[in-house]
Amino acid sequence: MMEMLEAITEGKGKEEDIDKLYRLGEMIKRHPSAPGSDRPEPRSSTIRYFRDEYVAHITEKKCPSKVCKPLITFRVDEEKCNGCQACRLKCPVEAIEGSKKETHKVIQEKCIKCGTCYEACRFDAILVE
Ligand code: SF4
Ligand code: SF4
Numbered sequence: 001m002m003e004m005l006e007a008i009t010e011g012k013g014k015e016e017d018i019d020k021l022y023r024l025g026e027m028i029k030r031h032p033s034a035p036g037s038d039r040p041e042p043r044s045s046t047i048r049y050f051r052d053e054y055v056a057h058i059t060e061k062k063c064p065s066k067v068c069k070p071l072i073t074f075r076v077d078e079e080k081c082n083g084c085q086a087c088r089l090k091c092p093v094e095a096i097e098g099s100k101k102e103t104h105k106v107i108q109e110k111c112i113k114c115g116t117c118y119e120a121c122r123f124d125a126i127l128v129e
Helices: 001-009 015-028 042-058 086-090 114-119
Strands: 074-076 125-126
Touching: 001 074, 015 042, 042 074, 042 125, 114 125
Parallel strands: none
Antiparallel strands: 074 125
16 A cells, blocks of 8 residues: 555555555555554555545646645746845755846756745745646
C-alpha cells in the first residue's frame, strides 16, 4: 500500500491502484491482526471521499491540494510581479533570477519546491500550479 501511495504522490500511479488500495484497506479492516491494521480506515475513507484527488494525481499528474512536491510547480505571475526581490533574496538555492523592479523568474531546474518564495511575496505574484 505504501509503495502504491508513494507512486501516486510522485505522479507514477496507475488507475487500477485506487481500487486496489481501497480493497486492501477494507480487507485489512476485517482482519485486525494483519500488518497495518492499526490505521487502514483513513486510507479507505480518503478514497471514498476524495477519489477525484487520487484520479487527478494519476491521470493529470496534478496535486489539487498542492501538497505533493513532485507534482507542483512554482512560477512567477508576470502580471503581478513588481520586482521587489523579496523572493529572490529568500530563496535558499538561488532558483529565482531578476533585477530590481523587473519581472522575476523561477529557474525550474534549481527549484527544490520549498515554498519560501510563496511565503515571501506580498503581492500574490508567486503561483503554485
Ligand atoms: S516577491 Fe513577488 S513581487 Fe517581489 S520579485 Fe518576487 S514574485 Fe515579484
Ligand atoms: S519554491 Fe523554494 S526553491 Fe523554489 S523558487 Fe521558491 S524559494 Fe526557491
